[in-house]
Amino acid sequence: MDSLEKELLNMVIEVCKITDPVPADFSPDQTLIGPESPLGIDSLDAVEIVFTVQKRYDVRIDSEETSRQVLASLKTLADFVRSHM
Amino acid sequence: MEIPFTHRQSAHCETGTTSNLLNHYGVPVSEAMVFGIGAGLFFGYLPFIKLNNLPLTTFRSATGAIFKRTTRELAIKVETQRFRDPEKAMVALDSKLDQGIPVGIQTGAYWLPYFPPAFRFHFNMHNSIVIAKRDDEYLISDPVFPEPVLCSAHHLKLARFAKGTLAPKGKMYVFREVPQHVDLMQPIKKGIKVLTNAMLKNPVPLLGVRGIRYLAGQLEKWPRKFGKDQALLYLGQVVRMQEEIGTGGAGFRFIFAAFLQEAASTLEDNRFQAYSERMTQIGDHWREFAVVAARNCKGRAGENDSYAVMARILIECADQEELLYQDLANSI
Incomplete structure (x- = not known):
């Protein structure tokens, strides 16, 4: 996991108030949102993530399909932030 | 083939x-x-239409209407x-x-x-x-x-x-x-006219800008009227319809902002560029509402995440949209 991915993971844990420990085998390629999310994040959490990313990184995720792709995994989120910063 | x-x-x-x-x-x-x-942007709060036994809120015009209007206006x-x-x-x-x-x-x-x-x-x-x-x-x-x-x-x-x-x-x-040459100028103006009429002059108080204000008034009463748990279900329905996977209602505002930006170029009218920026800010404000609502639904609401705060944000969205639609109506 690179430094931005770690930073975003910490942000996700903070804003979604995730109290369970991150699984030891968690990988940034894994599904971020939905029933298969190892962090247990749902679409309501996604709202908070989109909002916080915009506030902290000044990057707007502004269409439904873009957000599905961007929030597919921690890696895709990091790639999106990196390419728009 | x-x-x-x-x-x-x-x-x-x-x-x-x-x-x-x-x-x-x-x-x-x-x-x-x-x-x-296609005048895709809209707002309607329809408590008598239930989806999963919860009131329907819509942030866009009826499905199929955009295709119908666009093809009609472009003479397809x-x-x-x-x-x-x-x-x-x-x-x-x-x-x-x-x-x-x-x-x-x-x-x-x-x-x-x-x-x-x-x-x-x-x-x-x-x-x-x-x-x-x-x-x-x-x-x-x-x-x-x-x-x-x-x-x-x-x-x-x-x-x-x-x-x-x-x-x-x-x-x-x-x-x-399909016509050989399509001029977008009149269809753009017509789309804006249909939208501003639907949002400003709708006779039904549940629709358009008045509908946003109506929802704000109702939403503030939900905890007293229905109890905390049912109020959260109602709130969850609104926010899911608005921001499923992070967009939706605000997302439609952002798409409309992109349309206004293109309209500025086609109409050669810089005012539409400024309208586009205002619509983007309105979309951001809708997103603030969604975040507060999502916090309540997820049980992590803070002091500043009350139903009164959500109602206030909705009223602000309605006020800002009303002013923008008035300006748009006066510019075409």
């Missing part, structure tokens, strides 16, 4: 399908332009067919493909196997374009996917004849006649 068709991914199926079909026939319009000409002649017999529907589809004609179809998204399980839901108004048949599979330009997708004839037939609300009944549509 494989039709040379340029697939472009888009935010929403109806606007994406319309834009992709228009581009195929040499009318270069973006998804945002279709959304604007559309041939639409519905069927009782699934076999005849598939034969008719094959016949159009054999003639090299891309075919728009309405389907039930739940039955399309290329949708990931998490996104497979019972929505019978999903639009896409069939562009080829390969043995027993169809190649589909589904605008919400990054690339064209394959679907078996069996699954496509199931999707075209999905049962339930707004059943597609095999609906398929093709462009029969």
Whole structure:
């Protein structure tokens, strides 16, 4: 996991108030949102993530399909932030 | 026969399908332009219509209306067919493909196997374009996917004849006649006029800007009226319809902002650039509402995340939208 991915993971844990420990085998390629999310994040959490990313990184995720792709995994989120910063 | 068709991914199926079909026939319009000409933006809070036993809130015009308005305003002649017999529907589809004609179809998204399980839901108004048949599979330009997708004839037939609300009944549509030259100026103005009338002059108080204010007033009362748990269910419904996977209502505001930006260029009127920026800020404000609502639903609301705060944000959104629509109405 690179430094931005770690930073975003910490942000996700903070804003979604995730109290369970991150699984030891968690990988940034894994599904971020939905029933298969190892962090247990749902679409309501996604709202908070989109909002916080915009506030902290000044990057707007502004269409439904873009957000599905961007929030597919921690890696895709990091790639999106990196390419728009 | 494989039709040379340029697939472009888009935010929403109806606007994406319309834009992709228009581009195929040499009318270069973006998804945002279709959304604007089709007067796609809207607001309605309809407590008497229940979805999963909870009131319906809509942030866009009725499904199908954008395609209808856009093609009408651009003088496109559309041939639409519905069927009782699934076999005849598939034969008719094959016949159009054999003639090299891309075919728009309405389907039930739940039955399309290329949708990931998490996104497979019972929505019978999903639009896409069939562009080829390969043995027993169809190649589909589904605008919400990054690339064209394959679907078996069996699954496509199931999707075209999905049962339930707004059943597609095999609906398929093709462009029969497309003008050689399309001038966007009047359709843009007409789209803005339809939108501003719908949002400002709607006689039904549940619709348009008044509807946003009505929802604000109701929402503030929900905890007292229904109790905390039911209020959260109502709130969850609003925010899911607005911001499912992070967009929705605000997302539609952002698409409309992109339309206004393009309109500034087509109309050669810089005021529309400023309107676009204002609409983006309004979308951001809707998103603030969604975040506070989501915090409540997830049980992590802070001191500043009350129902009164949410109602205030909604009133501010209504006020800002009202001013913008008035300015837009006065500028066309």
